[in-house]
Amino acid sequence: MNLPIDVVRAAFPALALRDDGRPRLYLDAPAGTQVAGRVVEAMSHTMIAACANDGGSFRTSVATGAIVEAALAAAAALFNCAEDEVIFGLNTTSLFFQMAPLIAANWQAGDNILLTRMDHDANVSPWLQAAEARGVEVRFLEWDRETFALKLETLGELIDSRTRAVAVGHASNFLGTINDVAAVCAAARAVGAVSIVDAVQSAPHIALDVGAIGCDLMAASAYKFFGPHLGVMYISKRLQGLIRPLKVRPSVDEMPTRLMPGTPSFEAMAGTTAAIAHLAWLGEAAGTVRADAPLRQRLVAGLGAAQAHETELMRRFLTGIATVSGVTLHGIANANRLHERVATFTFEIEGHSADAIAAELAARNIFVWNGYYYAWEPAGVLGLRERGAVRVGFTHYNSLDEVDTLIAALGAISNRV
The missing domain is CATH 3.40.640.10 (Type I PLP-dependent aspartate aminotransferase-like (Major domain))
Known part of the structure; x- marks a missing residue:
């Protein structure tokens, strides 16, 4: 159930965009994903x-x-x-x-x-x-x-x-x-x-x-x-x-x-x-379902393939974020409980505001959100309505290399007092 990540990424025109020669790293999916080419x-x-x-x-x-x-x-x-x-x-x-x-x-x-x-x-x-x-x-x-x-x-x-x-x-x-x-x-x-x-x-x-x-x-x-x-x-x-x-x-x-x-x-x-057709196609791309299978069957297979890929992204992120000093992760961090969460992570880095972290990542062409994302109740429980936190979200078009790029950037930020 391995997604051919290069083939999957090619299905999204926005992933090919460059700014001054630099690729865009889209980690803002929980607020809105990139659009598949067939949608356009x-x-x-x-x-x-x-x-x-x-x-x-x-x-x-x-x-x-x-x-x-x-x-x-x-x-x-x-x-x-x-x-x-x-x-x-x-x-x-x-x-x-x-x-x-x-x-x-x-x-x-x-x-x-x-x-x-x-x-x-x-x-x-x-x-x-x-x-x-x-x-x-x-x-x-x-x-x-x-x-x-x-x-x-x-x-x-x-x-x-x-x-x-x-x-x-x-x-x-x-x-x-x-x-x-x-x-x-x-x-x-x-x-x-x-x-x-x-x-x-x-x-x-x-x-x-x-x-x-x-x-x-x-x-x-x-x-x-x-x-x-x-x-x-x-x-x-x-x-x-x-x-x-x-x-x-x-x-x-x-x-x-x-x-x-x-x-x-x-x-x-x-x-x-x-x-929805794109989600169904993911199962075909992963080789887990035939193209002539009923749409519902292809959808289940496609999302299963996406979830398997995203689980690997989550493992990579959790392994990497554990090496970044001063991080507080608000959510399940146990690698044995990844089936209980989606690939959305909200965190803080001691000594660095969420606004500043998001701005510095943006300067590196890494797109993330900061704030509380209309989640008024959970932000209130955690006392984060005022200062907010940083949120990254991975989806099936993200790669392991992109996770590594994010972790390296967060490490550089956390090491700067």
């Missing part, structure tokens, strides 16, 4: 050859309708759900804000909802605001400072017969932890609560399966999995039956139109289809 081609083709609204009988409109159908099929394969359980929107944050008041419409005083201290605020603030509007209690599931895992043993104390919704992140954009969302969703399901999963950080790294997880709602953003700026959301048939949609009167009462008001970005839908 699909979007360009759509805007030239299929520039029309769907639903008409003329050639470009028919072509647009085919793009929509392909996007729904691709998204269904991504989530492992039915095509009439998928909608598209601007991004995950916007989709959660769109859905929150619909889900909360019947909440009453005395009800409660459960959020976590580990989530990106996109999966916190929409539900906080909905709870405030309906006058319901908000509870929080905490995480362990030693294991960097959610305290699942407390679910029985937090979820009861008046719990109406439970929201949890599949993978943390701050700590990198992969959460046992199936256990959280099972606890929600036991009391009839709506279960909501933010899959933005997991989608680029591991195969999603809403059936196995047992959630009612799941969202991801295509620009985090090598595609365009677009959000994609799974909505279970159970949840569809519980909510009243926001839509114009002439609009049909069928999915996806029922819960996707207004004209979507057809070019972004085409790009998302291409991004």
